[in-house]
Amino acid sequence: MEKSRREFLKIAGVSTLSLIVPMISFPTWAKDNLTIPGGEFLTAKRWGMAIDASKCPVGCVDCITACHGAHNVPDIANPRHEVKWIGQEKFASVFPNESHPYLRDSQKQLKLPVLCNQCANPPCVRVCPTKSTFQRQDGIVMMDYHRCIGCRLCMAACPYGARSMNYREPRPFIAKLNPDFPTRTKGVVEKCNFCQERLAIGLKPACVTACKNRALVFGDMENPQSEIRLLIEKHFNLRRRANLGTQPQIYYIV
Amino acid sequence: MKLYNGVKIIAGIVIFVVLITFPFWYGKGKTFPQPAPSLDTPAISQLKDKRCVEETAFMRANHMKLLVTWREASVREGNRHYSATDGRIFEAKLSGTCLKCHSNKQQFCDRCHNYVGAKPNCFSCHIIPGEVK
Numbered sequence: 001m002e003k004s005r006r007e008f009l010k011i012a013g014v015s016t017l018s019l020i021v022p023m024i025s026f027p028t029w030a031k032d033n034l035t036i037p038g039g040e041f042l043t044a045k046r047w048g049m050a051i052d053a054s055k056c057p058v059g060c061v062d063c064i065t066a067c068h069g070a071h072n073v074p075d076i077a078n079p080r081h082e083v084k085w086i087g088q089e090k091f092a093s094v095f096p097n098e099s100h101p102y103l104r105d106s107q108k109q110l111k112l113p114v115l116c117n118q119c120a121n122p123p124c125v126r127v128c129p130t131k132s133t134f135q136r137q138d139g140i141v142m143m144d145y146h147r148c149i150g151c152r153l154c155m156a157a158c159p160y161g162a163r164s165m166n167y168r169e170p171r172p173f174i175a176k177l178n179p180d181f182p183t184r185t186k187g188v189v190e191k192c193n194f195c196q197e198r199l200a201i202g203l204k205p206a207c208v209t210a211c212k213n214r215a216l217v218f219g220d221m222e223n224p225q226s227e228i229r230l231l232i233e234k235h236f237n238l239r240r241r242a243n244l245g246t247q248p249q250i251y252y253i254v
Numbered sequence: 255m256k257l258y259n260g261v262k263i264i265a266g267i268v269i270f271v272v273l274i275t276f277p278f279w280y281g282k283g284k285t286f287p288q289p290a291p292s293l294d295t296p297a298i299s300q301l302k303d304k305r306c307v308e309e310t311a312f313m314r315a316n317h318m319k320l321l322v323t324w325r326e327a328s329v330r331e332g333n334r335h336y337s338a339t340d341g342r343i344f345e346a347k348l349s350g351t352c353l354k355c356h357s358n359k360q361q362f363c364d365r366c367h368n369y370v371g372a373k374p375n376c377f378s379c380h381i382i383p384g385e386v387k
Binding site: 134136137142144145146177179180181182183184185196200 | 380
């Protein structure tokens with residue numbers, strides 16, 4: 001059977017269109033966006049925190065106690081198994097690029113609260129194979145523990161070590177259970193959730209309310225009139241390893 | 255045609271058939287007591303209209319699906335309230351809403367789950383209110 005040149009071109013054109021049209025009307029990047037709850041999260045409000053560690057009294061762990069008590073975080077002494085939502089590290093560990101041997105002693109000794117940075121561009125969300133870790137419309141990087149399979153890719157991806165694996169059954173290590181919040185189980189990863197369960201009932205995060213010296217300030221980064229925006233506009237501040245492009249939302253006033 | 259080791263083969267087939275049909279003939283004629291989930295809790299006895307979130311028949315058949323819907327809505331979408339078909343609004347919480355009335359997990363949840371051999375893992379994380387130290 002012979003086909004004229006004209007007919008051949010017609011068939012070729014129709015086949016090409018049938019491949020291109022579905023891609024334009026429903027592109028792959030649009031499909032990917034649909035999985036983020038709320039959709040256009042960049043234009044939405046974004047929660048952030050400013051930390052002025054110079055206000056932290058030496059040896060104070062009120063924020064850690066409050067957070068770990070509120071979220072049933074197990075207290076495991078073995079450093080290989082320990083679980084942390086918020087902790088304390090020295091300046092040189094928190095800001096390795098900004099520290100040098102000639103820092104003043106008070107700066108060297110300063111212990112900074114460290115927690116999940118609630119990145120605007122979170123690497124943990126990108127690597128999670130089950131979409132257990134996801135980013136909410138308000139910027140909170142949250143975990144759905146029901147879906148976590150304990151693969152720990154997120155722990156490898158997080159440049160801040162903000163995630164902990166439950167290598168052991170956590171319940172025996174919880175001194176006092178908070179009945180309003182679930183525990184986790186052995187084999188899931190956990191991390192700070194910016195107290196989304198408290199925000200849902202109109203309360204600020206547990207660490208923020210526990211701090212007597214107001215060293216922690218929580219607020220909306222997208223609102224130019226918010227307390228946190230006015231504070232970080234007034235004081236010089238650093239973000240942990242911002243050069244990695246994760247856009248962390250914890251601002252350290254130094 | 256000659257069947258080698260016929261006695262062993264036929265005996266084997268008979269034993270196999272007996273074992274595989276065991277569940278069908280073992281329970282025949284016997285009556286097993288139906289599980290009776292208890293509704294006798296202080297919170298339920300105080301209710302004027304003894305109605306769960308939805309109708310009893312729906313809850314009996316679909317409580318697991320309802321819980322999954324609650325879970326997805328509250329964790330993934332941040333929507334923590336469920337409006338029932340009769341217009342009442344509930345907090346979508348397992349420990350806070352379900353177990354507030356059904357505070358007798360062992361006499362309520364476990365009776366049916368044990369009977370049918372279902373092992374939901376809700377309570378490996380979620381807290382049973384009575385168990386708090």
